[in-house]
Amino acid sequence: MKKLINTPDHLLHDALAGLAAAHGDILTVRFNPDLVVRNDAPVANKVALIAGGGAGHEPLHTGFVGRGMLDAACPGAIFTAPVPDQIFAATKSVHSGQGVLYLVKNYTGDTLNFEFAAEMAELADIEVATVLIHDDVAVQDSLYTAGRRGVGLTLLLEKIVGAAAEAGADLATCQQLAAQISAHGRSMGMALTSCTVPHHGKPTFELPADEFELGIGIHGEPGRQRAKMASAAAIAEQLALPIIADLPFQAGDEVLALVNGMGATPLIELYVMYNELRQILNGHGITITRRLVGNYITALDMAGCSFTLLKLDPQLTTLWDAPVCTPALRWGV
Amino acid sequence: MHPGIALGCLIAETAMHITAQQILVFVGKAAHSIQTQRDYLTDLDAAIGDADHGINLDRGFSAVLIRLPDVADQDIGTILKTVGTTLVSTIGGASGPLYGTAFLRAGMTVAGRFTLSPEELVVALEAAMLGIQTRGKSMRGEKTMLDALAPAIDTLKATLASGDDLPIALCKSVNACETGMRSTIPMLATKGRASYLGERSIGHQDPGATSMFLLAQALLDTLDT
Numbered sequence: 077m078k079k080l081i082n083t084p085d086h087l088l089h090d091a092l093a094g095l096a097a098a099h100g101d102i103l104t105v106r107f108n109p110d111l112v113v114r115n116d117a118p119v120a121n122k123v124a125l126i127a128g129g130g131a132g133h134e135p136l137h138t139g140f141v142g143r144g145m146l147d148a149a150c151p152g153a154i155f156t157a158p159v160p161d162q163i164f165a166a167t168k169s170v171h172s173g174q175g176v177l178y179l180v181k182n183y184t185g186d187t188l189n190f191e192f193a194a195e196m197a198e199l200a201d202i203e204v205a206t207v208l209i210h211d212d213v214a215v216q217d218s219l220y221t222a223g224r225r226g227v228g229l230t231l232l233l234e235k236i237v238g239a240a241a242e243a244g245a246d247l248a249t250c251q252q253l254a255a256q257i258s259a260h261g262r263s264m265g266m267a268l269t270s271c272t273v274p275h276h277g278k279p280t281f282e283l284p285a286d287e288f289e290l291g292i293g294i295h296g297e298p299g300r301q302r303a304k305m306a307s308a309a310a311i312a313e314q315l316a317l318p319i320i321a322d323l324p325f326q327a328g329d330e331v332l333a334l335v336n337g338m339g340a341t342p343l344i345e346l347y348v349m350y351n352e353l354r355q356i357l358n359g360h361g362i363t364i365t366r367r368l369v370g371n372y373i374t375a376l377d378m379a380g381c382s383f384t385l386l387k388l389d390p391q392l393t394t395l396w397d398a399p400v401c402t403p404a405l406r407w408g409v
Numbered sequence: 410m411h412p413g414i415a416l417g418c419l420i421a422e423t424a425m426h427i428t429a430q431q432i433l434v435f436v437g438k439a440a441h442s443i444q445t446q447r448d449y450l451t452d453l454d455a456a457i458g459d460a461d462h463g464i465n466l467d468r469g470f471s472a473v474l475i476r477l478p479d480v481a482d483q484d485i486g487t488i489l490k491t492v493g494t495t496l497v498s499t500i501g502g503a504s505g506p507l508y509g510t511a512f513l514r515a516g517m518t519v520a521g522r523f524t525l526s527p528e529e530l531v532v533a534l535e536a537a538m539l540g541i542q543t544r545g546k547s548m549r550g551e552k553t554m555l556d557a558l559a560p561a562i563d564t565l566k567a568t569l570a571s572g573d574d575l576p577i578a579l580c581k582s583v584n585a586c587e588t589g590m591r592s593t594i595p596m597l598a599t600k601g602r603a604s605y606l607g608e609r610s611i612g613h614q615d616p617g618a619t620s621m622f623l624l625a626q627a628l629l630d631t632l633d634t
Contacts, residue, residue, distance in 0.1 A: 130501075130502075152501040152502070153461070153464075153465065153468070153501060154461065155459045155460075155461055156461055156465055156500075156501040156502040157501045157502050157503070157505075158501055159497065159498050159499060159500065159501045159505060160497060160498070160506075161497075161498045183503075183602065184503040184545070184600065184601045184602065185501065185502035185503040185504075185505075185506075185602075188503055188505075188506035188507070188544060188545070189501060189502075189505065189506055191506075191544075192497065192506055214605075215604075215605050216607075220597070220599045220604065220607075221599065221604040221605060221607075222599075222600055222601055222602070222604045222605070225605060273459070273460045273461060275451075275461065275464045276451055276455065276460045276461070276464070280455050280459065280460045281455070293602075293605060295458075295459035295602070296459060296460065297457075297458060297459050297602060297605065297606070298606060298609060300605075300606070300607060300609075301609075
């Protein structure tokens with residue numbers, strides 16, 4: 077294992093210290109329990125948004141703390157959901173009396189720890205609501221799974237609901253908006269390589285040179301199936317068609333498209349994939365009116381990418397365009 | 410050493426109760442076992458999860474060892490609740506709330522007690538299992554820690570009812586726990602992260618069932634020494 081780390085045990089601390097040093101104008105980092113909080117929290121008369129999850133997906137979630145997006149992020153250990161104490165501490169730090177919305181990716185660990193924290197908040201008379209994000213079409217939502225995973229849609233939801241909260245939407249409105257985004261967004265990912273969890277020291281799985289994993293999540297775990305390596309155009313189809321069919325997205329739809337890198341794929345390849353995605357959508361009569369291309373929800377040093385499509389309406393588009401000032405997303409300011 | 414060497418039930422001593430002191434020893438042995446098997450648990454998790462089960466449990470139980478001296482003279486309920494809250498506060502992931510809830514619920518059934526009868530042990534274990542089922546919204550047969558814990562409790566009850574002493578009953582119970590752990594290998598995971606793999610989860614032993622077996626083994630070791 078070759079990584080730019082001091083020791084695996086100090087990785088998260090060192091990275092958070094770096095985040096604080098680089099972006100102290102936007103956010104504050106607190107340790108034990110580990111929290112990233114926007115500098116002006118609690119913001120008066122505003123619903124507070126908290127997200128959290130294992131580290132290793134940077135910039136998610138810590139890079140999305142700031143005006144117009146998250147009030148706080150709770151990073152757990154690498155790929156490990158944060159503990160309730162962290163989430164509760166964040167809740168106390170950011171709530172202004174207008175309620176707190178937990179934005180939770182649908183993984184067993186995340187839902188359990190946020191549930192625990194919500195019980196603690198209830199005892200402290202802080203109003204909390206929770207939204208589960210579950211956009212991964214690679215997983216069937218059935219009795220036979222833990223339900224669909226939260227992946228690429230997470231950042232779109234954090235941005236859009238963040239804009240609504242900043243504009244003064246109340247807790248119920250923010251919750252409804254999040255549910256609407258969940259209902260209209262879908263994702264699918266693929267990996268060219270696994271990733272190496274620093275404590276583990278070796279790749280989580282090995283892939284032969286001529287194969288890729290289709291339907292991966294964001295934790296270096298194997299996907300639903302292995303497929304033979306193919307051209308960018310062919311792989312883009314294998315990602316895009318299940319997404320289109322699932323909602324389904326239809327001719328005439330306007331969408332926000334996210335082409336997300338898993339951490340080790342160069343931007344030049346992500347733009348190749350964006351180009352393929354655009355052509356596939358054109359063929360279906362679907363228009364990309366907003367887009368984002370880059371590494372936003374990563375799995376350490378995994379190579380690969382994911383597509384996310386969100387069906388837009390004028391309200392969602394306006395909220396997407398609203399100013400945002402975070403380390404990883406910044407416009408209109 | 411990998412866990413799972415079949416245990417012979419060769420315990421001679423008769424012990425009718427478990428003391429608070431033994432619970433402390435049990436927790437210490439459990440922490441040691443988790444630490445020793447940390448990489449093994451993590452490797453199991455790499456196959457069907459995200460390669461951190463051993464790392465996370467080791468972090469939690471190491472924190473427990475630091476807290477344990479504070480409750481060394483306390484009742485069993487306090488000891489177990491301290492273990493539970495510490496695990497919830499330090500593990501994260503799914504195993505933190507699940508193991509944490511298990512110890513908290515078990516501790517609630519034995520508040521104020523300094524010794525436990527075999528029947529009280531059963532009640533505590535059943536409360537722990539119910540806690541895991543409720544928190545995890547899961548049941549037997551879904552390739553989880555419950556597949557090791559549930560047969561262990563069933564066997565403990567049956568063999569105590571048939572007149573076995575606690576050490577013998579516990580030995581048989583741990584054997585059932587091991588069989589339960591192994592029974593997860595051919596199972597299709599329908600809960601937790603392994604469920605995302607669908608059919609590909611088949612053929613791998615569940616890491617949670619394995620750590621549960623390590624805990625059961627630690628309890629048996631405690632009574633055996």
